[in-house]
Amino acid sequence: MNLRNIMLATITSVLTFGSTVAVSQDAYPDHTIEMTGPYSAGGGTDRLARFTASALSDELGVPINVVNRPGGGLFTGTLYFFNQAPDGYNIMFTPPTPYMVNHIENMGAPYKIDDFIYVNAQEVAQSLLMVSETSELQTLEDIIAGLREPGKLSAGVIAGSGEHISLLLMMKTLGIPAENLRLVTFDGGGPTRTALAGAQIDFGMVAGQGSEVIFDQVRKIAVFADEINPDWPEAVPVNEALAQFDVEIPILDSSVRSMVVRREFKEQYPERYETFVAAYRRAVESPEFQQAAEDGKFGAVWNGPEVSQEIVERNFNLLLEHSAILE
Amino acid sequence: MNFIDFPALHDSFGILTQSYIPWLMIVPGLLIGLAGGALPGISGTMILALMLPVTPYMDFFTAIVFLTSVFTGAGYGGAVPAILVNMPGSTAAVATTFDGFPMARSGKHNEALGLGLAASTIGTLISYLVLFVLINFVAKAVLKLGPVEMAVVAIWGISMIAMLRGGNVERGILAGVFGLLIGTIGISPIGRMRGTFGLPELIDGVAVVPAMIGILATAELFNLARSKYIIDNDAARIVSFPLILKGFRDVFGYWRTLSRGSLIGIFVGAIPGVGASVANLVSYAAARRSDPDPNSYGKGNPNGLVASEAANSSSEGGAMGTLLALGLPGGGGTAVLLAAFAMHNVTGGPRFIADHKDTVYAILISNMVQSLLLIVVGLLFIRMAVVIIKIQVRHLVPTVIVIAMAGSYAITGNLTGPITLAIFSVIGWVFARYDYAPAAAVVGLLLGRFVESQFVFSHQLSGGKLSFILERPIALIMIAIFLISLVYPWINARMRCRKTNEE
Amino acid sequence: MKENFFTKLDRWGALLTALAIAAISIAYLTQSYLASSKLYNIIFLVPMVLIAVFLTVIIIGRSLKMVLKSSSADVTNNNPTPTSDGKNLVIAGLMGGFLVYAFSIRYVGFDVASAFYIAFSLWIQGERRIIVIVLMSVITAFAVTWLLIHGARVPAIATFL
Known part of the structure; x- marks a missing residue:
């Protein structure tokens, strides 16, 4: 490593924090793109956003500035992004589901789900049901048996998350009253994972992607997906385990981390939009990015706008249909 | 289980001596942290997030040394404006204002700054020493803390309100309750909008830092307009490096408060999601409670300053312990460090500690070196900052207010910050005028959301049964x-x- | 001292503050209850608001006695009365100007608003050298705004920068 490079990088960054390189060109893009991250810096989605921004910046040839605008369960930042010009110089990296459901249903958001184009659902996180490694619960059947006894088990989920809905839905489908479970509704993945690793709760449900740090202290019981996830072969797909009770529940993804642009961008600047999508695709599919993603355990799937739109809409509609269960 | 793994310790020296580059990053890191921490509204977390894009150019160890240096510097930076103009540079320095500013106004500004720096650096050093010995146990200890234990920490925190009541008991407590209520505005534990009265600016609650600066600092700045200088006494208004050094040495006279504050800081800092802004309050409360003369607090008792600074700095070590041992961030600052870890494909957690003990030791040792270097860098920094007392109040007040306004703008990214600052400045002035303990209101504001969540979680976990607590020995x-x-x-x-x- | 509107307001200040807090608390609880009456939405608010109302009643009881008994203000000397002499008019001016400052950023930008506030506070605090007022307000305002926009990368509203 070269000391001069570090010093240069530090000095440039400290003094200018990445100044705009404005070169007069006709082609898009010709200046810095701002990428909104409606969450605080340092989380899993933020990390994915920053990796993606850096690869995309190389493809597009302009700097991409990731700006975190946290708050209000991702509402503050999403609202901000919705009010920026749809000229291709404002993009957003966010999990539209589950969060946008709450914005639209409860918070009076001025946007609708199809005001945006989900360019690529780059990482679809799945819900994983886990117990502490010291727990006596071994299988989903053990947990269901425990749930049938009032007040016996405690569990943890993130309040209002896909896991929260999936868990209540599973209990309802099995005919188990919600009051049987002492359910702690945490305010984030970190506290939920800590409580799970420390056996403060009997079981917990969070996104499996990002839970790697606690995998040594937990056992993975079930995954809320249609098929086994090769990364966690021991977690049984939930509907497979529920088959013996003759019930089935709809599969909700934990979150869909996606590149988002406003629909007007495609309508007003179709050429820019094509340039953007093509560059983004090249960035994601490049061998370097794929390698980095494998090393760093983050999502680097190219689903493209059509498939991504379907994924988001399916989750959105399921959440909408079942969110009444939270009441 | 062994306390110290000597072969790994030996290997860690290999990492530490591999290259001189990481060592070169410490001083710039400390300076950036100090400057960022000292600017009201620019939090340590923010400055770390701004520095994050620089780190991919460095190797893992260099990046971590640089970022932790920023973190260490920011830990003390907040104390400088807290002492000189009653304006906490961050939420971690709230309790520093309680006795730090009275000390400055009575002409002990040199000593107060030196003493704060000493408490800060020694607190950091103690926390990393403790961590060095106990790192194997931190993960287990932290995991033993559930919502019920956190609720007890929350009670420790609120007990501050009763202590800050000032002259009038019921008004002080009412101010604290007002703060607790205001602190819970925004999204409720069940995801509903609460108390926003239709204002989108309040969705994420009242912006805590602008409100805190408004209540504590700007009201005080307006009142300063009555004086010509911050320190009325002409003879006391001196800048003296020997006196700064004397203040630094004086810390050993307060070793009891210092060590108690450091231990509280480590403990509170290690709890995920709590951190330095609670640690300084809990430590201040403990110091005041165990002092034979509690009424001297808030009037310039050096013990109060030491308690706050020792705890907010040592909580950095506690948070680092949780980060390394569990891979979970204890607060905003460590969340950014975790992102930096991730950029270099390093995750914390038990396996990381077991497999890379040498790296862990190298990180801890470099942090101890940082706290020693902070003494030198910090002394020079205060020597520059202390000239503020020489500035006439009429020139100082508008400048500081505009900087606070800019900081409030920066922290929210929109006009919510400036407007919150202005409104809470008036509230703070009214509260002070009628003896409604502004500091108690700030404590409530900082703790409101934390207290509410922990009580809700405890209630959920226990199923509403009080007997549940009997199963929780800790x-x-x-x-x-x-x-x-x-x-x-x-x-x-x-x-x-x-x-x-x-x- | 002759009693005017401000001294009268000041005499009732402690009582009005308590009333204001109680009113805000009750409004907050009502709004929350209307948003959702579920247990966890209000479990913390209800006891807090009850305490606030209880304390307000005590405070009103105590200060009412004092307010009615004597004309001297029931305050400690923490802050001065905003009218008793010129210095205190300065404080009122600084505070009022501050509110105007905060709300004017939207219309004139952070740079211009800051420059005007600095100039105004310097003048109200007795600085009469025009050159000092102009230089200090312009240089400080623009330096801080520049750092805000280019240093902290805040998309701040500004007229000139």
Whole structure:
């Protein structure tokens, strides 16, 4: 490593924090793109956003500035992004589901789900049901048996998350009253994972992607997906385990981390939009990015706008249909 | 289990001596942290997030040394404006204003800055030393803390309100309750909008830092307009490096407060999601409670300053312990560090500690070196900052207010910050005028959301049964410590009373 | 001292503050209850608001006695009365100007608003050298705004920068 490079990088960054390189060109893009991250810096989605921004910046040839605008369960930042010009110089990296459901249903958001184009659902996180490694619960059947006894088990989920809905839905489908479970509704993945690793709760449900740090202290019981996830072969797909009770529940993804642009961008600047999508695709599919993603355990799937739109809409509609269960 | 793994320790020296580059990053890191921490509204977390894009150019160890240096510097930076103009540079320095600013106004500004720096650096050093020995146990200890234990920590925090009441008991407590209520505005534990009265600016709650600066600092700045200088006494208004050094040395006279504050800081900092902004309050409360003369607090008792600075700095070590041992961030600052870890494909957690003990030791040792270097860098920094007292108030007030306004703008990214600052400045002024303990309101504001969540979580986990707490031995011990610390001053006073009677 | 509107307001200040807090608390609880009456939405608010109302009643009881009994203000000397002499008019001016400053950023930008506030506070605090007022307000305002926009990368509203 070269000391001069570090010093240069530090000095440039400290003094200018990445100044705009404005070169007069006709082609898009010709200046810095701002990428909104409606969450605080340092989380899993933020990390994915920053990796993606850096690869995309190389493809597009302009700097991409990731700006975190946290708050209000991702509402503050999403609202901000919705009010920026749809000229291709404002993009957003966010999990539209589950969060946008709450914005639209409860918070009076001025946007609708199809005001945006989900360019690529780059990482679809799945819900994983886990117990502490010291727990006596071994299988989903053990947990269901425990749930049938009032007040016996405690569990943890993130309040209002896909896991929260999936868990209540599973209990309802099995005919188990919600009051049987002492359910702690945490305010984030970190506290939920800590409580799970420390056996403060009997079981917990969070996104499996990002839970790697606690995998040594937990056992993975079930995954809320249609098929086994090769990364966690021991977690049984939930509907497979529920088959013996003759019930089935709809599969909700934990979150869909996606590149988002406003629909007007495609309508007003179709050429820019094509340039953007093509560059983004090249960035994601490049061998370097794929390698980095494998090393760093983050999502680097190219689903493209059509498939991504379907994924988001399916989750959105399921959440909408079942969110009444939270009441 | 071994306390120190000597072969790994030996290997860690290999990492430390591999290259001189990481060592070169410490001083710039500390300076950036100090400057960022000292600017009101620019938090340590923010400055770390701004520095994050620089780190991919460095190797893992260099990046971590640089970022932790920023973190260490920011830990003390907040104390400088807290002492000189009653404006906490971050939420971690709130309790620093309580006795730091009175010290400055009475002409002890040099000593106060030196003392704060000493408490800060020694607190950091102690926390990393403790971590160095106990890193193998941190993960287990932190995991033993559930919502019920956190609720007890929350109670420790709110007990501050009753202490900051000032002259008038019921008004002080009302101010604290007002703060607690205002602190819970925004999204409720069940995801509903609460108390926003239709204002989108309030969705994420009242912007805490602008509100805090408004209540504590700007009101005080307006009142300063009555004086020509911050320090009225012309003879006391001196800048003296020897006096700064004297203040630094004086810290050893407060070793009891210093060590208690450091231990509290480590403990509170290690709890995920709590961190330095609670640690300084809990430590200040503990110091005041166990002091034979609690009424001297808030009037410039150096113990109050030491308690706050020792705890907010040592909580950095506690948070780092949780980050390394569990891979979970203890607060905003460590969340950014975790992102930096991730950029280099490093995750914390038990396996990381087991497999890379040498790296862990190298990180801890470099942090100890940082805290020693902070002494030198910090002394030079205060020597520059202390000239503020030489500036006439009429020139100082508008400048500081505009900087606070800019900081408030920066922290929210929109006009919510400036407007919150202005409104809460008026509230703070009214509260001070009618004896409604502004500091209690700030404590409530900082703790409101935390207290509410922990009580809701505890209620959910226990199924609403109070007997649940009997199954939680750690919570019971914590409650016992709290109760003892409550009655101890009273017993102490009785004992002393009896003694004088016997004589 | 002759009693005017401000001294009268000041005499009732402690009581009005308590009333204001109680009113805000009750409004907050009502709004929350209307948003959702579920247990966890209000479990913390209800006891807090009850305490606030209880304390307000005590405070009103105590200060009412004092307010009615004597004309001297029931305050400690923490802050001065905003009218008793010129210095205190300065404080009122600084505070009022501050509110105007905060709300004017939207219309004139952070740079211009800051420059005007600095100039105004310097003048109200007795600085009369025009050159000092102009230089200090312009240089400080623009330096801080520049750092805000280019240093902290805040998309701040500004007229000139």
